[in-house]
Amino acid sequence: MQTAALRGVADVPSQLAKQLQRAAAPPPAGFPPGPPDDVAVALGADPLAFIVDTQRRHGDVVGLSLAGERVVLVSDPKVAADVMIDRAGLFVKEGTAFFPGSSLAGEGLLVSDGESWARQRRLSNPAFRAAAVDAYATAMARAGAELLRNEWGARSVRDCYEDFNDLTLRIVAEALFGADVRGKRAREINGAIKEAFEFFGRRSATGMIVPEWVPIPDNFAYNAAVTRLDKAVYSLIAERRQKRVNGLESVENPDLLDRLLDARDDGEGGDGGGMDDVSLRDELMTLMVAGQETSAILLSWCCVNVASNPRCAAKLSEEAAAVIGPDPLNDLPNASHYSRLKYAEAAVLETMRMQPPAYMVGRCCAEDVFIAGGKYALPKGTTVLIAPYLLHNDARYWDAPGEFRPERWLEPGGGMGPGGVYVPFGAGPRVCIGTGFAMMESALLLAMVARAVDVRLRPGADPPRPRALITLRPENVRLDVVPKRRWW
Ligand code: HEM
Numbered sequence: 407m408q409t410a411a412l413r414g415v416a417d418v419p420s421q422l423a424k425q426l427q428r429a430a431a432p433p434p435a436g437f438p439p440g441p442p443d444d445v446a447v448a449l450g451a452d453p454l455a456f457i458v459d460t461q462r463r464h465g466d467v468v469g470l471s472l473a474g475e476r477v478v479l480v481s482d483p484k485v486a487a488d489v490m491i492d493r494a495g496l497f498v499k500e501g502t503a504f505f506p507g508s509s510l511a512g513e514g515l516l517v518s519d520g521e522s523w524a525r526q527r528r529l530s531n532p533a534f535r536a537a538a539v540d541a542y543a544t545a546m547a548r549a550g551a552e553l554l555r556n557e558w559g560a561r562s563v564r565d566c567y568e569d570f571n572d573l574t575l576r577i578v579a580e581a582l583f584g585a586d587v588r589g590k591r592a593r594e595i596n597g598a599i600k601e602a603f604e605f606f607g608r609r610s611a612t613g614m615i616v617p618e619w620v621p622i623p624d625n626f627a628y629n630a631a632v633t634r635l636d637k638a639v640y641s642l643i644a645e646r647r648q649k650r651v652n653g654l655e656s657v658e659n660p661d662l663l664d665r666l667l668d669a670r671d672d673g674e675g676g677d678g679g680g681m682d683d684v685s686l687r688d689e690l691m692t693l694m695v696a697g698q699e700t701s702a703i704l705l706s707w708c709c710v711n712v713a714s715n716p717r718c719a720a721k722l723s724e725e726a727a728a729v730i731g732p733d734p735l736n737d738l739p740n741a742s743h744y745s746r747l748k749y750a751e752a753a754v755l756e757t758m759r760m761q762p763p764a765y766m767v768g769r770c771c772a773e774d775v776f777i778a779g780g781k782y783a784l785p786k787g788t789t790v791l792i793a794p795y796l797l798h799n800d801a802r803y804w805d806a807p808g809e810f811r812p813e814r815w816l817e818p819g820g821g822m823g824p825g826g827v828y829v830p831f832g833a834g835p836r837v838c839i840g841t842g843f844a845m846m847e848s849a850l851l852l853a854m855v856a857r858a859v860d861v862r863l864r865p866g867a868d869p870p871r872p873r874a875l876i877t878l879r880p881e882n883v884r885l886d887v888v889p890k891r892r893w894w
Pocket residue numbers: 515516517527578692693694696697698700701704762763764767768829830831832833835836837838839840841843844
């Protein structure tokens with residue numbers, strides 16, 4: 407398990423961090439060189455500025471002391487690929503500094519390791535195969551149309567990040583629990599989900615997260631919200647299991663819960679069993695935690711980039727009208743449109759290049775290892791922080807990296823760069839299981855938005871800017887939303 411002090415640098419009270427800063431122990435032999443002092447304060451204060459500055463001063467593989475722990479910051483694509491893909495088995499999640507665990511996500515895919523992770527991943531993979539993901543397009547389109555009809559139906563100033571958080575929460579909840587979030591039990595289930603996620607969002611927005619076990623009122627309230635959500639989820643699991651016992655299991659439009667309930671570990675090396683209730687609950691909540699805010703961040707950055715590039719906005723809108731149809735509220739997209747929304751997909755890829763929601767990916771060395779072709783020695787327990795943000799914005803790999811140019815993804819051999827350079831979803835065995843889901847969701851919604859409204863930066867307002875926490879959130883994303891015409 408992670409030590410309490412390293413359940414995230416954000417846990418480290420600043421006084422303690424200051425002491426640790428002074429007390430950084432000398433690095434072990436062969437450890438990559440880097441700044442001499444402990445970096446907990448600097449990294450905690452502004453992670454993005456810290457990693458940019460550290461790469462500039464010290465290079466692509468930098469040894470750090472973080473609250474007394476050994477950490478290596480990596481922006482070398484070969485080392486990144488080595489850690490995430492080639493020797494993935496040597497680099498695990500457990501013990502990784504900087505990334506906090508949470509009672510909401512439990513012991514799901516994001517944080518587990520070894521055979522328990524591998525089994526859960528085998529069981530979950532089928533629910534994310536292309537055909538399964540296609541089925542979630544209806545939920546995406548329906549939720550997008552509701553936003554455009556209601557909150558974005560008249561000219562107004564909207565906080566895109568807030569609106570997209572609501573939207574992606576509704577989408578992922580519907581993908582998980584299908585009709586139950588729209589039917590008789592909608593209020594109970596949606597209420598429990600929304601409440602727990604509001605606390606979760608607020609907790610991870612504060613630079614200084616008080617660990618969940620500390621008895622303060624906010625934690626009581628958060629833990630109570632998680633308990634209520636657990637109750638709702640366990641009762642849904644029980645109902646679905648009962649339906650199967652009663653022979654009513656044949657489901658026309660299976661949701662993720664159905665798919666995970668039906669999953670059997672019957673592939674090579676599998677034990678033939680399924681998921682127990684606790685694993686199911688942890689996976690469902692992990693999918694929500696992993697898939698909701700990241701997608702909301704991506705959509706917010708897409709809107710910022712489109713608002714700053716009217717030519718791109720026009721292209722998106724034309725493509726959407728041509729592929730999906732002209733009526734923003736009644737011509738709704740489905741999965742078959744996604745493959746033809748090439749420009750929307752390119753805009754999404756380009757946004758994730760410039761503003762990757764997961765701007766750092768962390769691992770912990772399971773044993774003593776050498777990296778960078780034997781140049782550096784990392785003792786067991788060292789955290790390796792791979793920085794997609796640095797890789798994606800590096801002029802050595804990208805022409806004009808500071809320019810938002812979706813077109814680069816449409817050129818022959820477009821985008822990507824050399825292996826290990828473009829990793830918004832990670833890479834290797836732990837690559838994001840929701841990649842297909844997130845790509846379809848963001849391309850469909852971006853196309854819908856661009857067809858229906860103009861989003862504009864507000865003159866004189868503070869410009870949108872990234873705020874790096876665990877993810878790369880956008881700040882100041884209150885944008886002018888102007889419907890193109892009244893269509894009702
Ligand atoms: C723009 C949206 C998204 C981004 C940028 C993103 C990014 C990532 C990244 C970088 C990882 C790898 C982390 C690591 O290697 O340590 C990851 C893992 C994961 N993601 Fe996503 N993700 C997104 C959307 C989603 C969605 C929609 C879902 C599910 C509905 C999801 C579920 C997961 C899960 C379960 C894992 C853990 C996989 C494993 O370790 O086996 N993600 N994601």
